[in-house]
Amino acid sequence: NNLISVLVSFTDLTAGLLAHFLFRQHFHFLLSVLVMFGPALSLWVSKYSIFGNKNHYLYRLFLQSCWGWTCVLCGSFIFLLSYCISNSFIHSVCHLSRLLVAGTLWTLFRRLLSFLVDASGSCFEPLQSPTEVHRNPGALLDSDTGPLLLLREEKGKAACLKAGLQWQGCEVSDDILILSLCCLILAEEIAVFGPCMALGKTVGASLRIIFLLCVLLLGLWIFLILCLLAHFPLFPSQLVGGALGYLGWKGLYYKGWCVLKPGWCCLGKPKALLSDSSVDVIEARVNAL
DSSP: OHHHHHHHHHHHHHHHHHHSHHHHHHHHHHHHHHHHHGGGGGGTSOTTSGGGOTTSHHHHHTGGGHHHHHHHHHHHHHHHHHHHHHOOHHHHHHHTHHHHHHHHHHHHHHHHHHHHHHHHOEEEEESSOHHHHHHOTTHHHHOSSOOSEEEEOOSSHHHHHHTTOEEESOOOOHHHHHHHHHHHHHHHHHTTHHHHHTTTOOOOHHHHHHHHHHHHHHHHHHHHHHHHHHHSOOTTHHHHHHHHHHHHHHIIIIISGGGSOOOSSOOOSGGGGGSSHHHHHHHHHHHHO
16 A cells, blocks of 8 residues: 555656646757757766667667667557546557557658668778778878778668778768657657546556656656767767657647547547547447448
8 A cells, every 4th residue: 555655646746747838848948958969968978988888788778679668668658548538449549540650750761861871871991900000190191002991882881881891971860860759759648647637537556657667768768868969979960860850759749640630540649638529539430330
């Protein structure tokens, strides 16, 4: 009973903070400031920090499967919260369409960026090894062999790097893009938990635990953004990635899918859970069959 009381009190407090209008209206602005000025942290972080190693288990376990973690936890939260309020399985599944559209958007972004990178870059083969250059820096100026890099006809960045060569060209940070998109989606979805509880519906311990896991995941994504910006600054690649993540979230929730007229698959923004209008639409469609 004591554990349940602590869980209820902590989730109520957290849900109240996330539902506050200051958080809901300004979180995207704070995230944008973080992406813009985060690389300045590289002036103070130690190069010997454990987070300066890209093989750290946090990067390997979470960063490479960022969208998967977000889908599992955020999707579970959306489904359970919707079912708790509407008691409709179809209605709950339809609310998951927001994640489906976001996943499709992320896939399109990734393929488009991959095409642009391959089209705008070139593959090169070093003519001198880094060891030789380090031992004799004067060879860079006195060498009669020409440039240090030789253009190679490799098809795409992936094939170039796989062959052990060097790729040069404009790039966009996929990591910052997907982390920013996941942060904005999580903040948008979990912010309705407090207002939904105010409806008087009984919220079980399992839903409260999943809500807290989503909050922890949001904090982890923000922490990874800070780590990448501080230890691996890439300007303007990371800035462009953050901007694309913001545009994807803005287009999904405020300019595209979520502003369509409620129907079979689209039920609007997460705050649609606060009304029964979307449930009525689904039930009317089902009864008409």
